Amino acid sequence: MKKYIRPNILNLEPYSTARDEFQGAGIDIDVWLDANESPYPSTVNRYPDPHQKELKKRISSLFNIPEDMIFVGGAGSDEAIDVTFRVFCRPGVDNVVAITPSYGVYKVSAAINDVELREVLLNEDFSLPVERILAATDSNTKLIWICSPNNPTGNALPKEEIKHIAGNFDGIVIVDEAYADFSDKGSMIDDIRELPNVIVLRTFSKAWGMAGMRAGMAFADPVIIEYFDRVKYPYNMSSIIQRELLRRIDEGTGNHIPQLISERDKLAAALNEISTVRKVYPSDANFLLIKVEDANNMYDYLMKNGVIVRNRSKMPLCAGTLRITVGTPEENKRIIELISKYPK
Numbered sequence: 001m002k003k004y005i006r007p008n009i010l011n012l013e014p015y016s017t018a019r020d021e022f023q024g025a026g027i028d029i030d031v032w033l034d035a036n037e038s039p040y041p042s043t044v045n046r047y048p049d050p051h052q053k054e055l056k057k058r059i060s061s062l063f064n065i066p067e068d069m070i071f072v073g074g075a076g077s078d079e080a081i082d083v084t085f086r087v088f089c090r091p092g093v094d095n096v097v098a099i100t101p102s103y104g105v106y107k108v109s110a111a112i113n114d115v116e117l118r119e120v121l122l123n124e125d126f127s128l129p130v131e132r133i134l135a136a137t138d139s140n141t142k143l144i145w146i147c148s149p150n151n152p153t154g155n156a157l158p159k160e161e162i163k164h165i166a167g168n169f170d171g172i173v174i175v176d177e178a179y180a181d182f183s184d185k186g187s188m189i190d191d192i193r194e195l196p197n198v199i200v201l202r203t204f205s206k207a208w209g210m211a212g213m214r215a216g217m218a219f220a221d222p223v224i225i226e227y228f229d230r231v232k233y234p235y236n237m238s239s240i241i242q243r244e245l246l247r248r249i250d251e252g253t254g255n256h257i258p259q260l261i262s263e264r265d266k267l268a269a270a271l272n273e274i275s276t277v278r279k280v281y282p283s284d285a286n287f288l289l290i291k292v293e294d295a296n297n298m299y300d301y302l303m304k305n306g307v308i309v310r311n312r313s314k315m316p317l318c319a320g321t322l323r324i325t326v327g328t329p330e331e332n333k334r335i336i337e338l339i340s341k342y343p344k
């Protein structure tokens with residue numbers, strides 16, 4: 001894996017925190033005067049664990065993956081996206097390939113890091129253009145970005161095709177699984193031991209109901225994780241969030257996956273009955289992409305009635321589409337009623 005890492009990152013002398021240098025061979029320390037913290041106790045007077053050990057232990061059992069294959073981002077999986085660019089891509093030299101339409105952050109993060117992003121249009125039916133993706137790469141292509149289930153199209157992409165890409169590409173394949181909890185098509189997590197050039201991204205923001213916490217993960221080969229940890233800000237997740245995440249994972253709160261899946265399917269069926277809705281695309285996520293006669297007007301109409309959806313009409317292959325997040329049964333009823341009455 002080391003051959004894919006930027007030379008300056010390979011040679012990086014990482015920042016060593018106060019607690020990293022202390023190797024307390026079994027000695028009980030009760031006076032901590034090493035980190036210029038305030039000595040006066042509160043819930044937050046000490047620096048957080050930069051290695052998030054407790055949290056990684058919990059995530060390890062939750063996702064059935066060894067602790068040394070886990071990176072935790074305190075700015076969500078968006079942080080993992082940015083760190084991926086910084087670890088692998090030489091600004092102004094390397095390039096990456098990404099499917100389109102897909103999640104917007106890959107492109108923004110590429111631009112921030114001065115890395116060329118080559119977009120490969122999905123097939124008309126939103127399936128994966130495997131050969132066109134491989135053909136878009138050259139000797140300076142470091143990354144291929146795939147999102148499955150894909151945002152905004154909603155469909156999961158076949159694991160076999162993703163594996164084929166990973167097996168035939170001399171670089172890193174990132175599979176963003178932000179919505180995998182809503183899909184019955186499986187995850188690539190169990191495949192990364194055999195495919196060390198694959199990174200899987202997951203998040204607590206969607207299915208776990210914790211978008212406000214900003215907690216996301218990258219799962220990858222231990223060598224990749226080692227360099228991610230060197231490049232991240234040392235204290236990239238606050239102690240409050242680490243504690244709160246552990247508490248909520250244990251409580252299992254915020255997990256409404258079965259309800260959301262059943263609501264998604266009901267919402268899709270109801271929207272399919274409405275004449276102004278031309279198409280409801282199949283979804284493996286917690287949102288639906290629909291094609292309507294005049295997306296811009298319907299967007300304004302919904303907004304004027306207090307409901308905001310995402311207008312995806314300007315995205316490639318998505319002319320005339322709106323993306324609707326699955327809400328509570330009451331919220332879904334409201335949008336169904338509004339769309340049935342449209343254009344009144």
Ligand SMILES: *Cc1c(COP(=O)(O)O)cnc(C)c1O
Pocket residue numbers: 075076077078079103147151176178202203204205206211214215216
């Ligand atoms: C929402 C979303 C994310 C963002 O996750 P955070 O952990 O909240 O940063 C990542 N990827 C995709 C495809 C998303 O839709």
